Amino acid sequence: MKLVIINYGAGNIKSIQFAFKRLGINAVLSDNVDEIKAADKVIFPGVGEASSAMKMLRESGLDKIIPTLKQPVLGICLGMQLMCNHSEEGNTKGLGIFDVEVKKFSKTVKVPQMGWNVIYNLESKLFSGIKEKEFMYLVHSFYAEECKESIATTDYEIEYASALKKDNFYGVQFHPEKSGVEGAKILSNFLKL
Template sequence: MIVIIKYNAGNTQSVENAVRRLGYDCIVTNDIEDIKKADKVIFPGVGEAATAMQHLQANGLDLAIKGLKQPVLGICLGLQLMCNYTQESNTKGLGIFDVNVKRFPPLDIVPHMGWNTLNNCKGELFSGISEEEHFYFVHSYYAEESPLSAAQCDYILPYSAALQKDNFYAVQFHPEKSGKAGEQLLKNFLSL
């Protein structure tokens, strides 16, 4: 069973649609027992860090997510909340990734919105995906470069476009909105 975590951050519907297009059944839920029993868990997110984190904590989802042993994929705000800290509303994250999230300096248009390529891709999430492929981004905050980086992107400065540690994977871009390359990445995750 594939579970998409339901909390007060958007984008669950487009993630659910993408998973179903790939032929997988999934449920969108905030039920901790269903999340713990899932084969794979997707932690999506479009929203504001502090209110999303408060919702996770109020419903015990913060501890549940940190304790998961199956493959977990964070998307966009999901990636940022899996880090130690974000400058967005000075929010403490889940601390899964020992990485901080900062606001882009205003040297170009912020948010970073649109299509961009990745570099230094590594790991099973990127199997069959070339560095010429484009992914869709919408974000004003970025995860710093780190030994946990599974891919990097350059926009204003180089940053972690993907992170991986043990069973936890996360991407800053939206694979569910990234055409064939995003579909391949989701397929790679769902077949781990």
């Protein structure tokens, strides 16, 4: 299986690569359009700030390629947020794969939400074998609103979409690569999609 992690300068690439290595898969880091298109599965990572990440995607032309991919694609953290219509972070136009807005948590809660929180309302093969209210590791100041494409929910001041799915595109707000055994199971489930 050829697994490509899109390499566009955004954050958590090495920890994702190590997580797949533990599952016996050597993930390739690439910004090469042909290599990404030829992959069996694609990971769209992200740690950083939305507007500068989108700028990097536009400069490399990857903003045009990602929405056209036909194989299973998993966006992680900022990667998922960039797959949405728009983010309040830097007033950023996203890739428009998921029909949802990304908002900033209000000042009534500690931002970023950092640490372990539960996911529930699980609705996808991505969560095969994962129990309702399983803990996942999160670090974020912005969230995708609940919407018809939600496949998992988390509550932090309000309920928000902690995972999204549309066609072959999946997104998770949490970091499966940092979420222990259950996070590894989600990555393994993604490989089986």
